[in-house]
Amino acid sequence: xxxxxxxxxxxxxxxxxxxxxxxxxxxxxxxxxxYVPMGGLVMAFQDxxxxxxxxxxxxxxxxxxxxxxxAREFLSVLWNTLCISWYKILFFFPVxxxxxxxxxxxxxxxxxxxxQTIVYMPHFLSWVVVAxxxxxxxxxxxxxxxxxxxxxxxxxxxxxxxxxxxxxxxxSAIWKEAGYSAIVYLAAISAIDPALYEAAxxxxxxxxxxxxxxxxxxxxPTIVMMLLLRVGTVMDGNVEQxxxxxxxxxxxxxxxxxxxxxxxxxxxxxxxxAAAAGLFxxxxxxxxxxxxNLASRKLVHRSLW
Amino acid sequence: MKPAITKKRAIRRSPGERxxxxxxxxxxxxxxxxxxxxxxxxxxxxxxxYTPNVTGAVVLWPVEFQTGTFMRVLTNPQFFTSFWVSVRxxxxxxxxxxxxxxLAGYVLSRERLKGRSFLTACFVFTMMFSGGMIPNYIxxxxxxxxxxxxxxxxxxxxxxxxxxIIKTAFEGTPPALEESAKVDGASNLRIFLSIMFPMIAPSxxxxxxxxxxxxxxxxxxxxxxxxxxxxxxxxxYLLDVVNYASDPLSGTESTFAFQDAPEGIKxxxxxxxxxxxxxxxxxVQKYFVKGVMIGSVKE
Numbered sequence: 001x002x003x004x005x006x007x008x009x010x011x012x013x014x015x016x017x018x019x020x021x022x023x024x025x026x027x028x029x030x031x032x033x034x035y036v037p038m039g040g041l042v043m044a045f046q047d048x049x050x051x052x053x054x055x056x057x058x059x060x061x062x063x064x065x066x067x068x069x070x071a072r073e074f075l076s077v078l079w080n081t082l083c084i085s086w087y088k089i090l091f092f093f094p095v096x097x098x099x100x101x102x103x104x105x106x107x108x109x110x111x112x113x114x115x116q117t118i119v120y121m122p123h124f125l126s127w128v129v130v131a132x133x134x135x136x137x138x139x140x141x142x143x144x145x146x147x148x149x150x151x152x153x154x155x156x157x158x159x160x161x162x163x164x165x166x167x168x169x170x171x172s173a174i175w176k177e178a179g180y181s182a183i184v185y186l187a188a189i190s191a192i193d194p195a196l197y198e199a200a201x202x203x204x205x206x207x208x209x210x211x212x213x214x215x216x217x218x219x220x221p222t223i224v225m226m227l228l229l230r231v232g233t234v235m236d237g238n239v240e241q242x243x244x245x246x247x248x249x250x251x252x253x254x255x256x257x258x259x260x261x262x263x264x265x266x267x268x269x270x271x272x273x274a275a276a277a278g279l280f281x282x283x284x285x286x287x288x289x290x291x292x293n294l295a296s297r298k299l300v301h302r303s304l305w
Numbered sequence: 306m307k308p309a310i311t312k313k314r315a316i317r318r319s320p321g322e323r324x325x326x327x328x329x330x331x332x333x334x335x336x337x338x339x340x341x342x343x344x345x346x347x348x349x350x351x352x353x354x355y356t357p358n359v360t361g362a363v364v365l366w367p368v369e370f371q372t373g374t375f376m377r378v379l380t381n382p383q384f385f386t387s388f389w390v391s392v393r394x395x396x397x398x399x400x401x402x403x404x405x406x407x408l409a410g411y412v413l414s415r416e417r418l419k420g421r422s423f424l425t426a427c428f429v430f431t432m433m434f435s436g437g438m439i440p441n442y443i444x445x446x447x448x449x450x451x452x453x454x455x456x457x458x459x460x461x462x463x464x465x466x467x468x469x470i471i472k473t474a475f476e477g478t479p480p481a482l483e484e485s486a487k488v489d490g491a492s493n494l495r496i497f498l499s500i501m502f503p504m505i506a507p508s509x510x511x512x513x514x515x516x517x518x519x520x521x522x523x524x525x526x527x528x529x530x531x532x533x534x535x536x537x538x539x540x541x542y543l544l545d546v547v548n549y550a551s552d553p554l555s556g557t558e559s560t561f562a563f564q565d566a567p568e569g570i571k572x573x574x575x576x577x578x579x580x581x582x583x584x585x586x587x588x589v590q591k592y593f594v595k596g597v598m599i600g601s602v603k604e
Contacts, residue, residue: 009419012419016418016493019418021494022408023412025408026408026463026468029459029462030427030428030463033461034431034436037435037436040436040439040441041436041440048443099333105329106329106330118340118341119337119340124522125579126521126523126524126543128522129579131544132575133343133347134343135547136343136568136572137343137346140361141359143342146361175339179336206319207322207325207326208321208325240525261438262438265438266439274438278437278438279437282435285434289433290433
């Protein structure tokens with residue numbers, strides 16, 4: 001292959017100069033709002049003074065990180081984040097797969113459409129609305145306590161009990177997102193070759209056998225990919241959900257990295273300390289996303305980029 | 306979504322299969338009902354009287370029907386202010402975000418573009434790594450955008466995920482179209498605006514609906530950047546009301562008289578804050594399968 005002719009490159013750029021101009025404003029916005037804050041992470045190594053700015057604040061090396069990792073609070077916050085993510089993988093992750101498999105078995109089309117319309121809907125609600133609905137269901141006079149009363153249990157104070165916060169977070173996430181997340185699997189199911197089912201029927205396979213030996217293996221690549229992508233986001237902790245649902249009585253189990261950064265940084269004005277926590281979070285997240293994507297590409301030949 | 310596969314009905318169904326079918330219908334039915342019930346309950350509560358609301362007597366339909374609570378929620382000045390803030394943020398944010406995402410998506414979809422993969426990587430990288438909350442706050446602060454409407458949409462105006470959906474859509478348009486316009490002497494901007502952009506109308510519709518829902522539901526930027534009541538978006542106002550309802554003594558929300566039960570106020574506020582989304586939902590539904598699939602996964 002010939003090396004690209006610099007003149008020709010220049011000519012191509014000049015011919016399409018307005019194309020590059022069109023990219024100018026989006027690139028500037030991207031640089032300002034995404035890349036400038038990355039540069040701002042230098043404050044994690046400073047004793048940042050909000051009035052002095054980056055250039056006048058003294059560099060302190062790794063002091064903020066030393067403080068961070070010796071703070072018991074931070075370790076517990078990290079633990080909570082990982083716990084919630086782990087429970088979401090364990091209990092949330094299989095639900096959309098089951099929903100998709102079940103929806104695929106439904107032959108009555110109006111029933112299928114109605115179920116889909118209903119279970120996709122909560123995805124479009126904000127976490128604040130979901131929190132409001134969850135509090136409503138779980139309050140001392142709410143539906144859950146009323147049902148517990150019917151079977152003779154004492155009312156439970158769900159919202160002020162730290163040991164119940166994580167299950168509530170996982171369950172409300174299932175309520176909000178499980179239906180919508182089934183779409184990916186439904187699409188994967190619809191891509192399965194119908195001839196496989198015909199052959200299976202010829203061989204006398206029933207519905208259950210078809211589901212277990214054709215549908216499920218057919219969507220395994222999608223399942224693997226979704227699982228790996230989810231592993232890549234374990235540090236996220238979904239701060240919008242937690243912020244809307246938690247209260248000081250459940251900090252012990254409910255405080256996650258995002259909410260901790262928020263309270264330390266903007267509540268207590270410990271900007272550098274919080275930025276250090278944020279940098280730690282970003283680096284670990286990036287590593288996880290990078291390698292889970294790589295694994296996805298290697299294992300099932302699919303990836304995000 | 307329509308099933309793409311038409312399976313032959315088995316001629317005979319064994320009892321086991323019939324049991325399986327019944328179980329599937331039942332489980333999905335229960336799942337749907339448990340999704341719907343909170344809404345039904347909240348609508349009933351919004352129109353119920355004080356005592357039934359406080360004692361938890363409201364289940365499926367209003368007890369001691371009244372519309373006073375609903376009217377007082379609607380006419381609450383802070384509600385009106387917050388609703389208007391959210392409308393402006395949604396319209397401005399969706400419009401600008403759509404425009405810039407389309408521009409970037411179009412340019413990055415042109416294969417002849419020099420440095421195309423590097424420029425695309427610049428965008429995609431920001432999906433995986435970010436400066437995080439505090440540097441973002443410092444940036445918004447140094448731009449003097451704290452407590453402005455701008456802070457609620459400008460920092461997120463470049464949405465890479467949606468940009469990729471649009472880029473994929475542009476990649477699917479026939480190249481001959483652009484070439485013939487080129488021959489006629491049209492500029493790139495002209496081709497983009499009057500030929501290519503209308504070509505991908507369905508994707509644009511999907512993306513704008515996603516953007517609008519996102520901006521309407523957003524409250525995290527407001528938590529970070531807004532302290533003035535006059536600029537609180539509807540979701541942040543709703544959060545105040547929800548916290549007030551679960552702990553009325555906290556005093557975060559004092560604009561309501563004591564004639565309404567906190568549960569009733571919360572229920573009515575949730576309804577009016579969700580109504581715009583539910584009004585959009587039938588239109589969104591048509592497009593969202595596409596939105597989930599395109600741009601998210603690459604084979």
